[in-house]
Structures are given as structure tokens and as C-alpha cells.
Amino acid sequence: MANHLPTLMVENLKTHFFTKAGVVKAVDDVSFAIDRGEIMGLVGESGSGKTVTGFSIMGLVDPPGRITGGRILFNGEDIARYDDEQMRALRGRKIAMIFQDPMMTLNPVLRIDTQMIEAMRAHEKVSRDEALRRARAALGQVGISAPEERLRAYPHQFSGGMRQRISIAIALLHKPDLIVADEPTTALDVTIQGQILYEVQRLARETQTAVIWITHDLSVIAGLADKVCVMYAGRIVEHGPVDDVLDRPLHPYTKGLIGSVPSQNERGRPLAQIPGMTPSLLSLPKGCAFRTRCPRADALCANDPEVTRPIPMREIRCFHPHLETAATGGA
Amino acid sequence: MTVFVIRRLMQAALVILVMSLLVFFGVHVVGNPVDILINPMFTQEEYERAVQSLGLDRPIHEQYVVFLGNALRGELGDSFVFGQPALELILQRLPATLELALAALLMAIVIGLPLGVWAGLNPEARSSRLIMGGSILGFSLPTFWVGIMMIMVFAVMLGWLPSGGRGRTVDVLGIEVSFLTWDGLRHLILPALNLALLKMALVTRLARAGTREAALQDYVKFARAKGLTRRRVVLVHIVKNIMIPIVTVLGLEFGTLIAFSVVTETVFAWPGMGKLIIDSIQVLDRPIIVAYLMIIVFMFVIINLIVDVLYSVLDPRVRLQDIKQ
Amino acid sequence: MSGALEAKPAIDVLPVERETVPVATETPLRAFVSDFIESKVAVGGFALLATIVLAAVFAPWIAPQNPYDLGVISILDGRLPPGAEGMDGMTFWLGTDSMGRDMLSAILYGLRISLGVGVTSGIIAVGIGLCVGLLAAYFGGKVDTVIMRVVDLQLSFPAILVALILLAVLGKGVDKIIIALVVVQWAYYTRTVRASALVERRKEYVEAALCLALGTRHVLFRHMLPNVLPPLIVVATVQVAHAIALEATLSFLGLGLPITEPSLGLLIANGFDYMLSGKYWISFFPGIALLVTIVSINLVGDRLRDVLNPRLQK
Numbered sequence: 001m002a003n004h005l006p007t008l009m010v011e012n013l014k015t016h017f018f019t020k021a022g023v024v025k026a027v028d029d030v031s032f033a034i035d036r037g038e039i040m041g042l043v044g045e046s047g048s049g050k051t052v053t054g055f056s057i058m059g060l061v062d063p064p065g066r067i068t069g070g071r072i073l074f075n076g077e078d079i080a081r082y083d084d085e086q087m088r089a090l091r092g093r094k095i096a097m098i099f100q101d102p103m104m105t106l107n108p109v110l111r112i113d114t115q116m117i118e119a120m121r122a123h124e125k126v127s128r129d130e131a132l133r134r135a136r137a138a139l140g141q142v143g144i145s146a147p148e149e150r151l152r153a154y155p156h157q158f159s160g161g162m163r164q165r166i167s168i169a170i171a172l173l174h175k176p177d178l179i180v181a182d183e184p185t186t187a188l189d190v191t192i193q194g195q196i197l198y199e200v201q202r203l204a205r206e207t208q209t210a211v212i213w214i215t216h217d218l219s220v221i222a223g224l225a226d227k228v229c230v231m232y233a234g235r236i237v238e239h240g241p242v243d244d245v246l247d248r249p250l251h252p253y254t255k256g257l258i259g260s261v262p263s264q265n266e267r268g269r270p271l272a273q274i275p276g277m278t279p280s281l282l283s284l285p286k287g288c289a290f291r292t293r294c295p296r297a298d299a300l301c302a303n304d305p306e307v308t309r310p311i312p313m314r315e316i317r318c319f320h321p322h323l324e325t326a327a328t329g330g331a
Numbered sequence: 332m333t334v335f336v337i338r339r340l341m342q343a344a345l346v347i348l349v350m351s352l353l354v355f356f357g358v359h360v361v362g363n364p365v366d367i368l369i370n371p372m373f374t375q376e377e378y379e380r381a382v383q384s385l386g387l388d389r390p391i392h393e394q395y396v397v398f399l400g401n402a403l404r405g406e407l408g409d410s411f412v413f414g415q416p417a418l419e420l421i422l423q424r425l426p427a428t429l430e431l432a433l434a435a436l437l438m439a440i441v442i443g444l445p446l447g448v449w450a451g452l453n454p455e456a457r458s459s460r461l462i463m464g465g466s467i468l469g470f471s472l473p474t475f476w477v478g479i480m481m482i483m484v485f486a487v488m489l490g491w492l493p494s495g496g497r498g499r500t501v502d503v504l505g506i507e508v509s510f511l512t513w514d515g516l517r518h519l520i521l522p523a524l525n526l527a528l529l530k531m532a533l534v535t536r537l538a539r540a541g542t543r544e545a546a547l548q549d550y551v552k553f554a555r556a557k558g559l560t561r562r563r564v565v566l567v568h569i570v571k572n573i574m575i576p577i578v579t580v581l582g583l584e585f586g587t588l589i590a591f592s593v594v595t596e597t598v599f600a601w602p603g604m605g606k607l608i609i610d611s612i613q614v615l616d617r618p619i620i621v622a623y624l625m626i627i628v629f630m631f632v633i634i635n636l637i638v639d640v641l642y643s644v645l646d647p648r649v650r651l652q653d654i655k656q
Numbered sequence: 657m658s659g660a661l662e663a664k665p666a667i668d669v670l671p672v673e674r675e676t677v678p679v680a681t682e683t684p685l686r687a688f689v690s691d692f693i694e695s696k697v698a699v700g701g702f703a704l705l706a707t708i709v710l711a712a713v714f715a716p717w718i719a720p721q722n723p724y725d726l727g728v729i730s731i732l733d734g735r736l737p738p739g740a741e742g743m744d745g746m747t748f749w750l751g752t753d754s755m756g757r758d759m760l761s762a763i764l765y766g767l768r769i770s771l772g773v774g775v776t777s778g779i780i781a782v783g784i785g786l787c788v789g790l791l792a793a794y795f796g797g798k799v800d801t802v803i804m805r806v807v808d809l810q811l812s813f814p815a816i817l818v819a820l821i822l823l824a825v826l827g828k829g830v831d832k833i834i835i836a837l838v839v840v841q842w843a844y845y846t847r848t849v850r851a852s853a854l855v856e857r858r859k860e861y862v863e864a865a866l867c868l869a870l871g872t873r874h875v876l877f878r879h880m881l882p883n884v885l886p887p888l889i890v891v892a893t894v895q896v897a898h899a900i901a902l903e904a905t906l907s908f909l910g911l912g913l914p915i916t917e918p919s920l921g922l923l924i925a926n927g928f929d930y931m932l933s934g935k936y937w938i939s940f941f942p943g944i945a946l947l948v949t950i951v952s953i954n955l956v957g958d959r960l961r962d963v964l965n966p967r968l969q970k
Contacts (some may be wrong), residue, residue: 058556060552060555060556084561088555088558088559088560088561089558090558091555091556091557091558092556092557092558092559093558096556096557097553097556099549099552099553099556101549104548104549104550105549105550105552105553106550106553107550107554107568107571107572108550108572109571109572109575110567110568110571118557118559118563118567119557119558119559122557122558122559122560122563123558167553170557
């Protein structure tokens with residue numbers, strides 16, 4: 001569909017952690033692409049590798065972990081090969097990140113304006129006045145009123161929702177091409193969550209910024225993203241346009257996830273759950289990692305499933321996708 | 332902010348009052364004030380006069396008033412040995428002790444902080460392990476032994492630095508200071524270093540632990556995600572966060588520095604308060620002991636007060652919390 | 657959505673091969689020991705410490721000479737350098753002091769006293785700290801406030817000062833210095849115990865135990881105590897080293913122990929005057945003994961802290 005370069009193209013990314021207890025393959029052969037202005041949801045349970053994927057893109061994977069294979073093509077350049085200084089120049093300017101817990105992402109002993117001005121000065125020479133002007137504008141952009149006083153305050157004087165807005169404002173300061181948002185609304189209550197989601201969607205459309213929205217919550221993705229990747233045990237098991245995937249899931253895990261959302265279940269009947277637990281990344285089953293919990297698993301699943309495209313624009317890793325339900329949908 | 336300071340001042344005054352009560356209790360009730368405050372070598376006449384001026388012939392609560400009044404006027408008895416007012420003698424020696432303590436504090440921070448931050452940022456490096464090993468030594472070695480060794484090595488064997496005493500002094504605003512002369516500096520280095528070692532080790536360890544913890548925090552990751560240079564992340568984000576516990580501890584430890592100067596002054600024959608008190612204990616010059624106690628208590632309360640205020644300046648969360656109450 | 661989750665998962669049909677890394681089951685004690693011995697330095701420290709303690713305990717049997725038996729020493733042997741031979745053929749491996757005492761023996765006996773005083777005062781102070789700290793944490797309220805005010809007041813003054821004043825008042829003697837050391841240490845232990853106990857108190861298992869109407873003593877001893885011990889052990893180890901250093905310092909300053917029972921501190925003090933004339937061994941060797949003792953205790957304590965500190969375990 002895109003005849004220009006996708007903003008981000010991740011190819012066969014592998015990020016492993018070399019710990020005393022063994023090698024943790026947090027990200028094990030992950031591939032996807034995002035275009036300008038697209039919002040992609042990266043969904044998975046904790047331990048699925050979604051956060052590490054985000055960190056890998058930012059170059060913030062700390063020892064004992066490192067990227068062991070694959071390419072991360074950002075506007076055509078493989079940034080997995082970049083050194084420290086090259087990555088530093090990108091971070092905050094072309095690729096920005098929003099973290100999960102707003103309580104601890106802002107430094108408690110520094111004022112808001114200090115933290116915003118330093119973000120600007122890291123990449124540009126600006127006078128203090130100019131920096132303050134931009135900071136005020138950025139705060140206004142995310143819907144924070146009375147930016148003057150806010151700037152001179154300290155993080156602990158704000159609520160969680162406000163702090164997250166400030167983090168978003170900081171992320172937008174240099175008008176990045178890509179924003180990696182790691183569960184930004186998980187720590188907030190539902191009403192604030194809705195506001196933040198709306199803000200991000202609006203801003204992404206306005207500025208044509210690509211967004212990766214990492215979350216474990218499917219319902220967040222439903223209203224927000226254009227396409228979704230479902231991760232399990234370090235691999236992407238399903239990938240496709242959001243509405244398609246949610247209406248007609250192909251992978252048994254995705255089906256199980258959707259089925260376990262409370263609103264999908266009939267009242268009065270026991271809540272459907274995926275049996276079993278996520279395997280520890282230190283002892284994954286050979287072959288398809290989901291087979292120990294999958295109702296459709298058989299001997300074939302002891303082999304590694306490759307990525308296949310049973311229907312156009314839908315990718316999955318599975319030997320037994322739910323094609324029967326997909327067949328009734330549109331192509 | 333002012334509210335905060337005033338509250339702390341009032342608390343400080345209260346503590347001083349309580350301590351004065353304790354000291355009074357210790358001297359006049361538990362001990363024998365006659366033994367403690369009146370020179371055993373007085374003649375009968377001098378004895379009567381002393382009893383009168385100290386109010387020892389009056390009921391106890393009046394004695395306390397006399398005691399307090401005397402204390403406020405600076406009369407805490409006369410030294411048995413020197414015959415001069417005890418307070419005067421101690422105050423004469425105070426600048427020397429302060430100079431030593433401040434020099435030691437400075438050394439501890441200037442050397443200890445960078446070492447600790449480095450060790451915290453590179454915990455696995457050889458140099459870090461060396462630094463931490465060194466800090467264990469600095470921590471464990473008894474001050475007096477290190478002082479003796481320093482004299483042995485630098486004064487006796489190498490002859491680079493003098494083995495004791497204070498160098499030439501210069502009068503600044505009525506106070507004698509020795510660090511402004513070269514001779515004075517030479518005499519100051521060894522004792523200050525000796526005194527500093529303990530605190531240096533402490534600062535290094537605190538800085539390392541703090542840095543290690545801070546480096547793992549989300550706000551450091553966020554700072555890096557903003558594209559800040561490593562230098563800025565360390566110097567501004569990390570150091571400012573670890574300064575708070577370090578300043579608090581150092582401030583409180585300043586009192587220990589003054590206390591430990593007792594040892595260093597004895598080893599290096601430095602003419603400060605510490606040496607005076609040790610000598611006085613040896614010869615049972617009790618008024619000096621009592622006066623020393625009062626001065627020390629006073630100083631400690633002041634130090635704690637300053638540290639509290641400094642702490643609130645550095646950590647904005649404390650300021651607001653306190654006012655809300 | 658029908659039928660998808662009703663089919664039985666094929667778990668029991670297929671033997672699942674896992675790429676597993678086998679991990680031996682560990683009891684907390686074994687985990688602790690294996691963590692501890694990871695640091696070779698700490699193991700070395702522990703070995704050193706064990707040697708010192710044994711030497712001190714068996715001093716009367718292994719020392720070449722009883723340096724306090726006036727019938728054995730002779731002033732004509734005074735101030736001999738290390739390795740010299742004395743009047744009756746005895747080799748003084750570490751030299752002699754001004755009275756003709758063998759330094760090696762004096763050091764062994766001195767170690768005995770230094771360690772004895774340090775450990776005894778430590779044990780007593782820990783005992784007091786445990787009781788008072790647990791009580792303060794358990795009862796809370798006024799009891800807690802009063803106790804902590806006293807503790808805070810005492811801790812705001814440096815140990816050496818408190819000890820100094822106490823000894824100025826009490827005079828000399830082994831019992832007096834133990835008293836002084838206990839007074840100096842109890843507050844710190846109390847605070848440490850109370851802090852851990854408070855954390856434990858708020859934990860759910862205590863609430864659960866209280867709900868089950870278990871007695872106060874039962875909750876205190878069987879539930880809270882075992883969880884309070886690890887930080888206390890770390891603190892106590894390092895504090896004993898401090899106590900020994902403090903005692904040495906006080907003896908050096910001429911307070912505390914009488915000349916008849918010299919600890920290492922006093923030995924060092926005795927030799928101080930001879931330093932400037934080159935007879936270094938009278939101060940130097942006792943100093944080394946003191947040093948090694950303190951450093952080995954600190955090495956062990958340091959490792960204990962790293963191993964038992966939950967915050968640094970990732």
C-alpha cells in the first residue's frame with residue numbers, strides 16, 4: 001500500500017538476555033512495519049517481550065541483554081547498528097518514548113521546566129526564553145491549562161494523568177517521526193485513560209507521527225490503533241488490521257484473549273479463560289510456545305511455526321489457524 | 332519556607348533547654364556540685380565565695396535558675412588548672428577545631444563523591460572494586476592508628492610534613508586561621524586527612540549505593556530516552572538525587588567529626604578543644620568538662636538545624652509536606 | 657466462539673519437550689551460603705576472622721610468654737627489635753616493649769581483651785536492642801514515641817563523645833568500659849530492630865496471626881523475630897568492629913581499661929612515644945593486629961549486607 005519508505009521496519013529482531021540462570025530470549029524473531037501516521041498496537045501479557053521490543057527500538061536495552069540479530073530500519077537506516085552517540089542523537093528527537101509509570105519517569109527533584117528545557121537543549125541550541133516559549137506551547141498542545149505555573153512546579157505536585165500528559169508533551173517537543181508508548185495508561189484510572197487515548201490519537205493524526213502503542217489491554221487497542229500485533233513468548237503470533245483481527249481472530253491465542261474480555265462473555269456464565277499460565281522465558285516448550293495451552297495443538301506443533309499469510313494483509317504463526325471463522329468474512 | 336525555619340528554631344531551643352536540664356541534673360543532683368565545680372585547692376574564703384556565686388546554698392530550683400543565668404552569661408565555672416573561666420578557654424580553642432573539621436569535611440566530599448559516583452556507575456570494573464575495598468579500609472581503620480602511621484611515614488620516614496602542632500596563623504576578623512599560610516597548610520594536611528578518612532569512606536559508599544540505585548530508576552531511563560548526554564544524566568539527574576541523603580548524613584556526621592577531632596588532636600598535638608578535653612579528663616579539671624558538654628550540645632543542635640534547613644532546600648518534597656502539616 | 661474452548665487441550669497426550677535449564681532446588685540457607693561464598697574476598701575475610709578468634713580464645717595456651725606475670729619478664733629485655741633474643745634464650749619474634757614484655761604474647765592477650773570487650777558489649781546491646789525495639793514496634797503509640805525520642809536523642813550524639821563523658825564520670829575498669837560500650841550501642845540496635853519490626857508488623861502475615869488471636873509473645877517471637885534478624889545480623893557484625901575500634905581509641909586516649917588489662921589500644925598508646933625514635937614495633941604490631949581484626953569483620957559484614965539486602969537483588 002505504501003509507496004514510500006515505512007517509518008519503521010523491524011526485521012527478524014532478536015534481543016536476548018544472558019543471565020546466570022540461562023539465556024532469556026525476550027524477543028525472538030519479531031518483524032513488523034509502521035507507516036507515517038499509523039498507530040500500531042503491540043499486545044501481549046507481561047513477559048511476552050513487548051516492552052523489550054520497545055526498548056530495542058530505542059537502543060535502551062541494558063546488559064545483560066542485547067540485540068543479537070535482525071534489523072531495525074528507521075526511515076531506511078538500520079539503527080540496530082548505531083553506536084551510542086548516534087542513538088543518543090535520535091532519541092528524543094526522531095524517536096520518542098513514553099513510559100508506563102508517570103510517578104517515576106519525571107525526576108522528583110527537578111522542576112518541570114528544567115526537565116523540558118533540557119530535552120530541547122539536548123538536540124538544539126535554544127535560548128532559555130525560546131525554550132520556555134516552546135515548553136508552554138507543548139503543554140498547551142496536550143491540554144494543560146495555566147502552563148506558566150505548571151512549569152515552575154515539581155512532579156509530585158501533579159496527578160498521574162497530568163504527569164503523563166507532560167511526558168507526552170516532552171515526547172512531542174521535537175516532532176518525532178515515531179513514538180514508542182509503553183503502556184502509558186496502565187497506571188491511570190479509566191476516565192483519564194480515555195482522555196489520554198484521545199489526545200494521542202488526535203496528535204498522531206495531526207502531526208503524522210507513527211505510534212507503537214504497547215499494552216496488555218485489548219480494549220485500549222480497539223478504539224485507538226490502525227493495526228495490531230499480538231505477541232506471545234517473544235514472538236508475534238498474529239498481525240493485521242485492528243478491526244479484522246478483533247472480529248475474526250485467526251490465532252487460537254488471540255481468540256482466547258478476545259474471549260476472555262469480560263464484555264465478550266455472557267452474563268451468568270463462568271468467565272472464559274485461557275487454561276494454564278504463560279511459560280517462563282527460561283523454559284519455553286520446543287516448537288510453538290503456545291501449544292501447552294492451545295485446544296488445537298497436535299504433534300505438528302512441536303515444530304516452529306513460520307509466518308504465513310492465509311488471507312491477504314493478515315499474518316500469523318500457527319499450524320492450525322481459525323480459518324473457518326475467517327472464511328465467512330470479507331477478503 | 333520561613334514557617335519551616337521558625338518551627339525548627341523553636342524545636343532547637345527546646346532541645347537545648349532539655350539538655351541544660353540534663354546537665355544540671357547530672358552535676359547538681361547526681362554528682363556532687365562541690366566536687367565538680369569548686370576547686371579543691373581553694374582557701375576557705377574562696378570556697379565560700381564560690382558557693383555563693385554558684386548558688387549552692389539555695390534550694391534546688393533556684394540553683395537551676397542560677398545555673399541557667401550563669402550559663403547564658405557564659406559563666407560555667409573556672410578551670411581548676413588554668414584558673415580562667417572554662418568557657419573562655421574552650422572558645423579560645425574552638426577556631427582550631429573548626430578549621431580542622433571543616434578542612435576534613437571538604438576533603439571528604441571532594442575526594443569521596445567522585446570516587447563513589449564512578450564506582451556506582453561502573454560496579455563491575457576493577458577500579459570500582461578497588462575503590463570499594465579502599466573504602467572498607469577507610470571505614471574500619473581506627474583513626475588514631477592511621478594518624479600514627481601517617482606520622483611514621485610522612486614525618487619520620489619521609490620527612491615531608493611536620494609531625495604535629497599547628498602552623499603559623501593569620502588573624503581574620505579576630506579569629507586565628509592557619510590555612511592561609513603555607514606553613515599552616517603543611518601542618519593542616521595530615522590531621523585533616525586523618526580526620527577525613529572515615530567520612531571519605533562513608534561518602535564514597537553512600538555515593539556508590541545511591542548512584543547504583545538511581546541508575547536503575549525510571550527517570551534515568553526516561554532522561555536517556557530524551558536523548559540527554561550521559562554527562563548530563565549523571566551530573567544533574569543522578570547526583571542531585573543522591574546529594575540529599577549524602578548531605579543529611581554528612582551534616583549529622585559533622586558533629587562526629589568534631590567529636591573525633593578529640594583523637595586526631597591528641598595524636599597530632601593540634602591545639603583544639605579536643606585536646607583540651609582529654610587533658611582535662613586526665614587531670615580531673617571538671618569545670619572544663621561541664622563547659623565542654625554544654626558547648627557541644629549547643630553546637631550539635633545548631634548543626635542539626637542547619638542540616639534540616641539544607642535538606643528542605645535540596646528536596647522540594649520535604650518543604651511542602653511540612654507546611655501542609 | 658462456540659466450541660473453541662471446549663475441546664480439551666492436548667497437554668496430557670503429547671510429551672512436551674522443553675528447552676529447560678535445570679535449576680537445583682535451594683533452601684534459603686543453602687542459597688545464602690552459595691551467595692556468600694561467591695565473593696572470594698569475603699571468604700578470605702571469614703577465614704582470617706576465624707583464625708583471629710581462635711588465637712584470642714586460646715591465647716593463654718599458645719602465647720610464648722605470659723606478659724603479665726611479673727616474674728617472667730625482665731626489664732633488661734626492654735625495647736628489643738623483632739627477632740632478637742632475650743636474656744634466657746627466648747626469641748622475641750615481634751620485639752619487646754619498654755618493660756621487656758614479648759610483643760607477640762602481649763598482642764595475643766590484648767586481642768583477647770579487645771575481642772572480649774567488643775563482643776560482650778555487643779551481645780548485651782543486641783539483647784537490649786531486640787527487646788526494646790520489638791516492644792516499640794509491636795505496641796506502637798505512646799510507648800513507641802517515648803522510646804524513639806530517647807533513642808533519637810542519644811543517637812544525635814557521636815558515640816565517642818558519649819563514651820568519653822561516661823568514662824570521665826565512671827573511671828577505669830573492664831566493667832566500666834563494657835557499660836560505656838553498651839550504652840553507646842543499644843540505641844542503634846533498637847532503631848534497626850524497630851524499623852524492621854515495623855515493616856513486618858504491617859505485613860499481612862502478622863495481621864493474619866493476630867486475627868487468629870495468637871498471643872502477643874507468640875507473634876513477637878515466632879513471627880516477627882525471624883524476619884527481623886537478617887538486617888540485625890548485618891548491623892551487628894559491623895557494629896562489633898566499631899565497638900572494638902572504639903574501645904581501642906578510648907584506651908589509646910587513656911580512658912577505660914586499666915594498665916593491668918591492656919587491650920590493643922593501650923599497647924599502641926604505650927608505643928606511641930617510641931615511634932619518633934624509630935622503635936616502631938611497639939605500636940606497629942598491635943596496630944596491625946587491630947587492623948586485621950576490624951577489616952576481616954567488616955569484610956564479612958559487608959558481604960552479609962550485599963547478600964541479605966533485598967533491594968539490590970534483581
